[in-house]
Amino acid sequence: MTYLLKPKLHHPSLAPNALGYTRRDYEGAISTMCAGCGHDSISAALIQTCYELDMEPHRVAKLSGIGCSSKSPDYFLGNSHGFNTVHGRMPSVLTGANLANRDLLYLGISGDGDSASIGLGQFAHAMRRGVQMVYVVENNGVYGLTKGQFSATADKGSKSKGGVVNEDSAIDLCALALQMGATFVARSFSGDKGQLVPLLKAAFTHGGTAFIDVLSPCVTFNNHAGSTKSYDFVREHNDALNRLDIFFGKDEIVADYAPGSVTDVRQHDGSILRLHKLHDSYTPTDRIHAMRYLEERKALGQIVTGLLYMDATPNTLHDNLNTVEGALGILGDKALCPGQGNLDKINASLR
Amino acid sequence: MTYLLKPKLHHPSLAPNALGYTRRDYEGAISTMCAGCGHDSISAALIQTCYELDMEPHRVAKLSGIGCSSKSPDYFLGNSHGFNTVHGRMPSVLTGANLANRDLLYLGISGDGDSASIGLGQFAHAMRRGVQMVYVVENNGVYGLTKGQFSATADKGSKSKGGVVNEDSAIDLCALALQMGATFVARSFSGDKGQLVPLLKAAFTHGGTAFIDVLSPCVTFNNHAGSTKSYDFVREHNDALNRLDIFFGKDEIVADYAPGSVTDVRQHDGSILRLHKLHDSYTPTDRIHAMRYLEERKALGQIVTGLLYMDATPNTLHDNLNTVEGALGILGDKALCPGQGNLDKINASLR
C-alpha cells in the first residue's frame, strides 16, 4: 500500500530522503532520560539510520522490555508501532510478532538488566532460533531505572557508585550471542555514532538475527571512577576491530584502498559491507575465532568493538517453518478454514 | 555430631567403607526409569562415588528440577535430604539452600530440558555466582518425561523419533558454563563409568562450582538412528580428552608414567587430580583454550569428554559474602537479635 503523505510543517533545512521523509518523521516523543544518558545517543543513531536507509517508518515494529533503555523506543520512530512489554521478556514477544507478520522489520531494544539478568534465557533462545530482527542492548552495566544496582554485565571487580565491588562474573552478551548461533554480532559505543550508524544499517539489512551490544553509559549511576562502563573507561579501553561502510545497489562503490586493508562482504539483499580493518588478523566470518578473540581481549581488559561476526546467508525461523509469504495475520477465512467437507471426512475417520 | 549407626541387614559381601557405610547405605528407592535409561547408570555412578569418597550420606543435599532425570535423586542416597523442586529452577533453590548452610555438600541433578530450555537463565546465573556445588545434567537431548520433544541441547539437524528435523542451534552447556565462569567443567557419558566416577569425585572435592554434562541416552525417545544422543552415536563420536585418577591424603600416589603423559593438579583440599592425557595439547587449566577446543571439535562432529577445565583455587559465593563459618540457619537468637539497646539507639536517630 502507498499513501500520499500529508505535508508537515518542517524546518526547511530538513532534507527529505528518497521516500520523501525527513529526519523528523523518524523522531518520537520527547525523551525523559537524564541529560547525557547514552541511551539518547542510541536513539539518535537509530533515527539517523532509518532516515538514511529510506525506511518506511510504519514497516518497523519496535519492541522493548522494561528499563530506561526499554523506554527509549518511545523517543524515536513515532510513526512505528511500539510495544513496551514486560521486564526481560521482549524476545518472546518479538518472536511472536515476527511469526505473525514476516514482512515488517523488527527492532528489539533492551537493557543489560533486561537481557542479561532477568532475560538471559529468552535472549539466548531468541538468538538460537534465528528470529529475523535487529536486537540492540543499551548496555550500561547497571539497572538505571531502579537506581543503580549491578546488572549481570557488570564486570567482576568493578565498583558501584556507592563503592560496592561486584563479585560475580560478567556476562558478555556478544560472546553468548555467538555461542547461541546469532548470524550478525557486533559491539559498539553510544559515544561513537560514526561506528554505530553503519553497524545499525548493516544489521537492518542483514536478514537474520542481528545483535548489537552498545555500551551506553548511565550518567546518573554508573559514570564514576571504578566503573568499567563509564564514558571515560569505555573510551580508554575501546579496541575497535574495524570500521564499516555499507553500499546499496544505488550507491557508487568507491574502491581506492590499500590492498588488504578492506574486505567486502555481500549481504543476501545485494548490499555490500566494506570493512576497514583496524586489526590485521580479524575477519568477521569465523565464529570460533570471533569467540576466542573476544575472550582474549577481555582478559587484557579491552573492549572489542566493531563487527565481530556475520554470516552473509542467514537462515531464519520463517525459513525453517516454511511459512507462506506475507503476514499470517491477514490470511483470510478461505486460506484458514478447511470447511465442512474436510470436517465430514474427519468425522468419518473417528467412528 | 556423630551417631552410632544401627546395624542393618547387609549382604555380607558389601564391604563397609572407611566410615563404616556400605554401598547400600548410598542407595535410594527403586528406580522407575525405563529399563536401560542412561539416568540409572548415572545414579549408580553417584552411589559408587559417594561410597568410595567415604561421604556421610546426611551431609549431602540433593536437589533437582522436574523431568525423568530430576526424579533420579529419589533413587540414590536415600539417607540424604532431597528436594525435587520445580521445572528449570533448581539452581536458585540450591543457591538458597547453600546460603543457609555452607557445611553440606550440594548435588544438583537436572536434565537438558530442565537446564538448557526452561532453566537456561538460572543455570547461567548459578554458574557465574560461584555457588559451591556439583551440578550434573543428565543430557539426552529430549524431554523424556513429556515424551520425546527436542530439548535445547538437541543438535541442529538431528532427527526425532518421529522423523522431525531440529532446526534450532544446540546449546552446549559446557561451553556456557565455561563462559559464565564455572570453575570446574567436565563432560562425560553415562555409559562410561570408568570416566564418570573419577570426574564426580573430583567435582565433589573441587570446592567451587563444578559442572558435569553427562550424555545419558533416553532409550525410549532418543536412541534411534538420526539422533546424536543415542548410545551408538555417543560411543562413535566420543573424543575423550583425558582420564582422571584422584588421590587423597591417605592414598599412596603411584607415579610410573611416561613423562608428559600425565599432569597432576593439587586441589584446594590437598587431593591430587592426575590427568592422563589422551590428547597431547590439552591442559584443562586454560579456560579460553577449553572454549575454543570445544567449539572446534564440535564443528568436526566430535563429542569432547573428560575434564575440560578447572581452577584449583576457586572462589565461592560464601567467600564473596564473607559469611561466618557454620550454618546461618542454626545461628541462635543471640547472634541474630541486636536487642532493645540497639533499638533505643536507632529510635533516637529517627527523631
Add this chain to the structure above:
Amino acid sequence: MSTTIKPLQRTNDFVVKFANVNGSGSASANGLFARAILRMGVPASARNIFPSNIQGLPTWYEVRISGQGWLGRRGGVDLMVAMNPQTWDRDLAEIEPGGYLFYDSTRELPKSRFRDDIFILGIPLTAICNREYTSPRERQLFKNVMYLGALAFLLGIELAVIDQLIADQFASKQKLIDANYKAVRLGYEAARTQVGAPIGLHVERSDAVGDRIFIDGNAAAGLGCVYGGATVCAWYPITPSTSLVESFTDYCKQLRHDPETGRANYAIVQAEDELASIGMVVGAGWNGARAFTATSGPGISLMQEFLGLAYFAEIPSVLFNIQRGGPSTGMPTKTQQSDVLSCAYASHGDTKHVLLFPQDPKESFDFGALSFDLAERLQTPVFVMMDLDIGMNEWLVDPFRWDETRGYDRGKIMTAEMLEAGKDFGRYLDVDGDGIPFRTLPGTHPARGAYFTRGTSRDPYAKYSELGSVYQANMERLLKKFRTAASLVPAPVVHRAQQETNAGILYYGSTSEPMREALSQLEAQNIHLDAMRIRAFPFNDEVYRFIAEHDFVFLVEQNRDAQLKTLLVNEGEIDPSRIVSLLHYDGSTITAKFISREVASRITASNVKPMKKVAS
C-alpha cells in the same frame, strides 16, 4: 466360589477395566476393544488412568459400556482384565461381587490370591505367546491383542468388527494385519477352549451410537484451532496439554498448506518455557495473528505476569488450560478443575479474565474455534478451561459441524482506509459504549494510527500518563468491557426438572456427563433438581436469575476450595449460604454416583424436600 453369589448378568451395561504396565503396548489393544463396542452400535466411554512415568508403573484403562448411553464414569468394575501383577490385590478388590476376573494363568497362583465371590477366567496368555512367537517384542505386543480376542469370545463381540478395525488401523500393511488377525484368533480360541462359554456380560448389536464420533478433547480442540483460524501456536510441553498441540500440528499438516506452494499457513514454535510461549502468543496477537498456547497449571502460574499485560494492554490471546491435579506439580496425570481462580483473576492488580468451560470434546472443538473470535472481539486473553478427563480421554460425541456461512469476527480493527478517511483513532477510546476500543495493526499506515503499547497507565490516545483520574477511567472501561463479554460468551444451558422444584444444581465442564446420569438417578429417588450448566465466565445474567429463582442451589466442582462458587458469589453478590458446594477433588473422574449420593444425603440431612417454587 460361594454358592450364594450369582454371576453378574448384564447386556450392554457393564464396566471392563484393564490393569496394565506402562509402556507395555497395551494402549492399542485396549483402544480397539472400546472401538469394537462402538462399532457394534453400543455407546461406551473409556478412561486412561496412568502414572507420571514412561515405563514400568501401573496403568489402567476403564471402559463403560452403556446401551442407555450414560457416558460418565460409573465406578466399580464388572470385569477386570488383570495383566499387572504389581496391582493384583488392589485390582481384585475393585471387582463387584459376582463380577469376573480375567488373568494370565500361565503361572499358577495359590487360591489365597483370589476372591471367592467373583468368577475367575484364566487364560495362559504368556504360555501361548511363548509357543507362538519368538521375539520378546512380539510376545509382549501380541499378548495384548490376544486378550482382545479372548474378550471377543467371552463378551460376544463380533470378530468381523475387530477385523475391520484392525484393517482400518494398519491400512495397507497386510503383514501387520494378518499378524493381528492371528493373535485375535489365538485369544478367541483359547477362551473358547479354556472357558467354554461366554460369560454373563454381553455386548449386543444396537443402533444407539448413531453418527457419533469417538475422540479426545485435545484432538478436538486442536482441530477447533484449525477451524478457528489460528495461525500461530507457541507452546511448551506439559501433561496433559501436549497432545492438543500435537493434534493442531497434525491437522495443520493435513489441512493448512498452501495448495500451490505447499508452504505453511501457520507457525508452530516450541518455546523454551511458558513465559516465552505466552510471550510469543501476546506478540503474535498484538501483530494481528490468531495465536494460542496450551498448557496446564504450572504453566498458568508462570504466565501470570504476561496475562496482566495482555489484560491491561488489551491483546487478543487464547490459552487452553488442560487442568490437572494441583497445587504445584501435584498429580500431573490426574484430573481437576482447580485453576479456575488462578485463571479468572490471573496476575497482580485488579484483573478479570474470560473463561470458557467446554463439557466434552465436541465443545472443546466448538469453544476452541469460538475463543479466537472472542479474543479478537474483546481484545483480551480467553481461557478454554478443559481438564485431563476431557483432554486425554476419548469420548463419544456428536460429529463436528461448521457453519459455512460464518466468517471470523476479527473485532474492531481500524484499517488504513479508515485512518486515511480521517477517522479519529484513540487506542483506548470507548467509541461504542461497550468498553471495547479500536486497535490498529502494526504496519497499517505510514503516518497515522501508530501507537505505543505498554503495561503502564496511559490515556485514551495511548499516551503515557500517571494521572489518577485517567488511570481510573481506563480501569472502569475495562470493567465495562467485561460486562460486554458476559453477553458474548456462550450462555448457560438449563435442564428443567420434571417437577417444579425449589432446588437447583449448577455444574460445569467435565461434570456434565455424570450430571446427566445423576439427575436421572435422583429423579428415580423422587429428588427433583433444575440443572444449569455454566459455560463461561463472566457469568450471563441468566445464571444469577437461576440462583435467585431457587431457594438454594448445589454447585458441583472438581476442586477443594469451591473456586467457581467464589467467582459466583463475588461477581454476583450472592449470599454464599444459598450455594451448597459438592466437591470432588481426589484426582479421579467424578461419577454420577458421587453426585447423587452427595445430593441425596444433603437433601435428607437438611430435611429439605423439593417444594414448589416461591416465585418464577
Add this chain to the structure above:
Amino acid sequence: MSTTIKPLQRTNDFVVKFANVNGSGSASANGLFARAILRMGVPASARNIFPSNIQGLPTWYEVRISGQGWLGRRGGVDLMVAMNPQTWDRDLAEIEPGGYLFYDSTRELPKSRFRDDIFILGIPLTAICNREYTSPRERQLFKNVMYLGALAFLLGIELAVIDQLIADQFASKQKLIDANYKAVRLGYEAARTQVGAPIGLHVERSDAVGDRIFIDGNAAAGLGCVYGGATVCAWYPITPSTSLVESFTDYCKQLRHDPETGRANYAIVQAEDELASIGMVVGAGWNGARAFTATSGPGISLMQEFLGLAYFAEIPSVLFNIQRGGPSTGMPTKTQQSDVLSCAYASHGDTKHVLLFPQDPKESFDFGALSFDLAERLQTPVFVMMDLDIGMNEWLVDPFRWDETRGYDRGKIMTAEMLEAGKDFGRYLDVDGDGIPFRTLPGTHPARGAYFTRGTSRDPYAKYSELGSVYQANMERLLKKFRTAASLVPAPVVHRAQQETNAGILYYGSTSEPMREALSQLEAQNIHLDAMRIRAFPFNDEVYRFIAEHDFVFLVEQNRDAQLKTLLVNEGEIDPSRIVSLLHYDGSTITAKFISREVASRITASNVKPMKKVAS
C-alpha cells in the same frame, strides 16, 4: 487579589506542598523541612509523589502539619512551593482559596499565570544563587536549602532547629554544615526583606510528638527482618520494594557482623529475577534459614509457581509485597492494595496463603519480625502486605520496642536427639491435630529423618503416592493448618463507636491513619460506626463476629475489585450484600475526606440511621 478573600490563618494545621523536578536534589531540603516541624514538637506527615523516571519529570513532596495529630493525607494545599515550571498550572490550581504560592520570582511572569484568590510569595531564588554560587551543582542544590530558609521565616520555624538538623545530617563535615547554614540564612533573609512578615500559616512549638520516631515502612521492615532473625535475603530490584532490602543491608552491616571475626551473620543475594529470588528463599527456608524476599506486583506474578510449591511442600518463607498500582507495570510509583487476591490464592490449584497487613512503619517492623515466627511455625509462605504509601513515605510512629524475653519460634523441628530417641517421623503426619507436621533439617542425622521434598502428592511419610485418598487427606490437613493459622496471626483491632450502632466499618493497611480521622469527622456529623482493622488473613473469628453483630459494614479498600471483600465473603460465607465496599484506587493516598464523604453519602442515600444493636 480580590478583596473578599482572606489569607488563611492556621497554626499547626495546614498542608505545604513542594513541586520539584526529579533528580534536582530537592528531597534532602524537603525532608529537612518535615523534620524541622517534628523537632518543634508538632506532628506532621509527609508524602512523596514521584514519577517512574530518574531525572527531569515532576515530583512532589506534600507535608501535612497537624497539631491534633492527624497523620493521614488531608488533600488540598495551603502553601504551594512551586519550583517546577512544567507543572505550574496544575500546582496553582490545587491551592485552597486564601492559600499561598511560594515561587522563584527571578523570571517575571505575566499576571495571567497567577490566581487572584491566593497570596503570592515571590523570592528570586535563582538570582540569589547565581549571585552567591559559581558552580551549577551548588546553584541547584542550595536553591533548595534556600527555600527552606525562606519557609522558616514565613512559617515561624526556629532556625536553631534547622541548624541542629543540618549538623546531625552532615555529622562532622563542617564545611558542608557551614555552606548549608549560609544557604538557610540567605533564604531567611530574602523572605524577610521581600515578604516582610510571616504569613498566616504558623508553626508553634508543641509537645505533641512525644517520643515518636519518623521512618518509612521499608526501613522499618528491613530492621524488623534483622530483629526477626532473618539470615538469608534474596531479592530483585523493583520499585517500591528496593529500599526495604537496602535497609536490611544497612542494618545488617551495622548490627550483624560477628564481633570477633567481623564476618557476616547473614547473606544477601541480588538474584537475576524474581523466579530466582523466591527460589533462593524457598531453598534457604527448606534448609533451616529464616529467609525472605521483598518485591511488588510483577514479582508476585513471577513467583506464583514457587508459591504453590512452598504451600504444598510446606516450606517456611517470607515475602514482603510493597504493593503499587497494578495491573501489569501499571503505575509503578503509585500506591494500591491490589495484590490481595494474587497473594492470598497464589498459584494454580487449591492454595491459601497467610497475609499480614501492617498499618504503618511501626507495624511493618513488628510484623516483619513476627512473620518469620509464623512462617516457621506454620511451615508456609507468609506475606507482609505493605504498600508504597507505607513503604516509601516517612511516618511518625511510636518507637520500636523489642521484648527481650521473647525467643524465636522455630516451629516443629525434629532434632537428631528426638530421632535418636526413636521418635516416629512422618514429614506430613499430623501428630498434634493442628495440621502442622514436624520437619527435619537437612544434615540432621546419618540414618534417620531424611526425606524427599517434592511438589507432587505423597503420603504422610513423604513417600510418592498417586492415591486419591492419600492426596485428599493431605489437602484437608492443609486446610486444617490454615485454620490453625487463623488463631496465630495478629488479631483484628476494634474501635467501638461512642454510641451503640448497627453499622461497622472494616479496613486494613495504610487506610488506618485516614480512618482514625474519618471516624472523628463522621462522629462530628453524628454518624457512628464501630470500626475494625483487619490485620491478617486467614481471618480471626472475631472478624466474622463483628460483621454478624452489625446490620451492615463498610469495607474500605485501595483497589478496584474489592479484593479483601472477596476473601471475607468467600472464607466466611458472608452475604456480600452486608458488606458495602468503599473503593479508592486511583493510585493516590486515600484521605479521611474520601472515607467520610463516601460513608456519609451512603448512610444518607440508603437512609439508614445508626440504630441500636440487634444483638451483642
